[in-house]
Amino acid sequence: MSQAEGGNSKKCILAVDDNAIVLTRISNTLSNDYEVVTVNSGMRALRYLKEEKPDLILMDIKMAGMDGIETLREIRTMEDREDIPVIMLTGVEDKDFVVESAKLGIEDYILKPFYSDELLKRINRVFEQEKEKNRDQ
Numbered sequence: 001m002s003q004a005e006g007g008n009s010k011k012c013i014l015a016v017d018d019n020a021i022v023l024t025r026i027s028n029t030l031s032n033d034y035e036v037v038t039v040n041s042g043m044r045a046l047r048y049l050k051e052e053k054p055d056l057i058l059m060d061i062k063m064a065g066m067d068g069i070e071t072l073r074e075i076r077t078m079e080d081r082e083d084i085p086v087i088m089l090t091g092v093e094d095k096d097f098v099v100e101s102a103k104l105g106i107e108d109y110i111l112k113p114f115y116s117d118e119l120l121k122r123i124n125r126v127f128e129q130e131k132e133k134n135r136d137q
Helices: 021-031 044-053 066-075 092-103 115-134
Strands: 012-014 035-040 057-060 088-090 108-111
Touching: 012 021, 012 044, 021 035, 021 057, 021 115, 035 044, 044 066, 057 066, 057 115, 066 088, 066 092, 088 092, 088 115, 092 108, 108 115
Parallel strands: 012 035, 012 057, 057 088, 088 108
Antiparallel strands: none
16 A cells, blocks of 8 residues: 555655756756655665555666666666656667667656656656546555
8 A cells, every 4th residue: 555545644755867967957846746866876775665655656768887777677676666657767769768668567658858847747657547447546
């Protein structure tokens, strides 16, 4: 059970990007509606996920060190973490990466630079789809 199901606490979103400006923008955009945790690498995301289970992950595809695809592959093998919805953030030139991440079961992807209202709309849509899935089970 996620935090949000237990009461009226906010859903938690893990934002993973190696660009501090992007992380700040995500946090500023989402913090009124969601609890936002930001990390600046795939390795830090995996470390966080060993202890916590966010309701959604926003992850950049191209990052130094472990990129978003490698990080997502690891997440999909983690017990009780493999089903966390993921939205990938990408630049236009990352089409092959988008195809690869789609094979790993992402919910959506957003092109950078993104509009704040579009980011919120996509996240809300994923949470609505999750609600529908849970209702059907």
